[in-house]
Amino acid sequence: EKGGYDHFMLKEIHEQPQVLRDTLREIKAIQQVVDEIREIKRICFVACGTSYHAALVGKYLFESILHIPTDAIIASEFQYTANALDEETLTIFITQSGETADTLNALRAANKKSKTLAIVNVLGSTATREADHVIYTRAGPEIGVAATKTYISQLACIYMLAATIGQKPDIIEDLRKLPEEMEKILEKDELIKDIAKTYKDESDFLFIGRGFSYPTALEGALKLKEITYIHAEAYASGELKHGPIALIEKGTPVVAIAPPPLFLKSEVHGDKEFRNSHTLTLSNVKEVKSRGAEVIGLGSEDDEEFKKNTSDYISFNPSIREEISPILYIIPLQLLAYYISVMKGEDPDHPRNLAKCVTVV
Ligand code: M6R
Numbered sequence: 018e019k020g021g022y023d024h025f026m027l028k029e030i031h032e033q034p035q036v037l038r039d040t041l042r043e044i045k046a047i048q049q050v051v052d053e054i055r056e057i058k059r060i061c062f063v064a065c066g067t068s069y070h071a072a073l074v075g076k077y078l079f080e081s082i083l084h085i086p087t088d089a090i091i092a093s094e095f096q097y098t099a100n101a102l103d104e105e106t107l108t109i110f111i112t113q114s115g116e117t118a119d120t121l122n123a124l125r126a127a128n129k130k131s132k133t134l135a136i137v138n139v140l141g142s143t144a145t146r147e148a149d150h151v152i153y154t155r156a157g158p159e160i161g162v163a164a165t166k167t168y169i170s171q172l173a174c175i176y177m178l179a180a181t182i183g184q185k186p187d188i189i190e191d192l193r194k195l196p197e198e199m200e201k202i203l204e205k206d207e208l209i210k211d212i213a214k215t216y217k218d219e220s221d222f223l224f225i226g227r228g229f230s231y232p233t234a235l236e237g238a239l240k241l242k243e244i245t246y247i248h249a250e251a252y253a254s255g256e257l258k259h260g261p262i263a264l265i266e267k268g269t270p271v272v273a274i275a276p277p278p279l280f281l282k283s284e285v286h287g288d289k290e291f292r293n294s295h296t297l298t299l300s301n302v303k304e305v306k307s308r309g310a311e312v313i314g315l316g317s318e319d320d321e322e323f324k325k326n327t328s329d330y331i332s333f334n335p336s337i338r339e340e341i342s343p344i345l346y347i348i349p350l351q352l353l354a355y356y357i358s359v360m361k362g363e364d365p366d367h368p369r370n371l372a373k374c375v376t377v378v
Pocket of ligand 1: 243
């Protein structure tokens with residue numbers, strides 16, 4: 018049942034191109050939900066763990082591209098913060114299992130004040146019965162405790178939702194290019210194994226990224242923590258100089274995520290350089306490198322300047338720009354965590370202290 022793979026996690030990582038193709042077929046169902054909803058002035062995403070990282074991508078997408086005020090809230094914090102919900106707010110719950118206790122509690126509270134939508138993988142789960150509207154991610158059963166293919170499918174649903182609400186068919190066009198790019202990244206298996214071998218005995222990792230790459234940094238660090246038990250922290254690159262750069266010493270591995278940037282005029286800042294996450298992350302890379310860090314870079318294959326400041330480099334098609342990158346750039350980080358886990362003799366499918374579904378608060 019592992020389809021020839023050593024673990025479910027590896028099988029599920031390799032299923033991701035097909036999962037994306039399957040999820041993209043949900044576009045009609047998503048259009049129907051959007052037709053039913055209408056009149057939305059504000060969006061509030063709520064989720065836990067990996068699903069929260071998908072929520073955070075949703076915040077960057079809806080605010081920067083559609084200019085809809087959007088929050089992303091950790092479900093267990095929802096009761097302490099979300100008092101501004103109203104009829105014009107759509108509260109979107111993202112949950113693979115549809116049974117996570119913190120997420121269900123928040124859903125029950127939000128149902129009283131706002132319209133609710135649940136993005137769920139498990140058919141017939143509690144969240145699908147209690148939310149006003151439902152979108153299924155159609156990733157199929159996920160056995161590995163560490164979420165992989167369901168994250169990809171959640172992201173695809175969020176992008177399709179944004180494309181439909183904002184009437185931006187170009188987003189769908191971009192998504193359609195991705196399964197093939199995912200297959201190319203999965204072929205970089207040997208490179209990622211080599212990187213895993215180099216760093217498997219390190220005790221601390223730092224993950225950095227800006228904008229759309231910040232959720233990827235968080236998710237990459239979570240994967241590493243969950244299945245290798247190595248301490249990993251993720252920071253928005255701009256935060257480095259506000260504290261964590263003090264941790265860098267000779268040999269500290271820093272995973273830096275810097276896809277080619279999206280240039281958008283910022284309504285607030287009015288200047289197109291403002292969104293140049295790439296130049297700014299590159300200067301952070303130089304800062305950590307000059308303090309002895311070993312930089313593992315994730316970026317475009319034609320980005321010579323980034324490459325020369327790294328010890329290891331995982332390269333992507335230059336046409337995949339920042340705004341769509343979360344769906345692709347997470348894949349080598351899932352593989353990196355997987356291979357380090359296996360090389361350390363751990364069982365990536367059954368990490369200690371964790372359950373697939375957290376039904377207690
Ligand atoms: O079923 P859910 O999506 O609601 O689960 C949320 C988290 O518990 C889950 O994503 C968890 O963080 C995973 N172990 C991540 O790999």
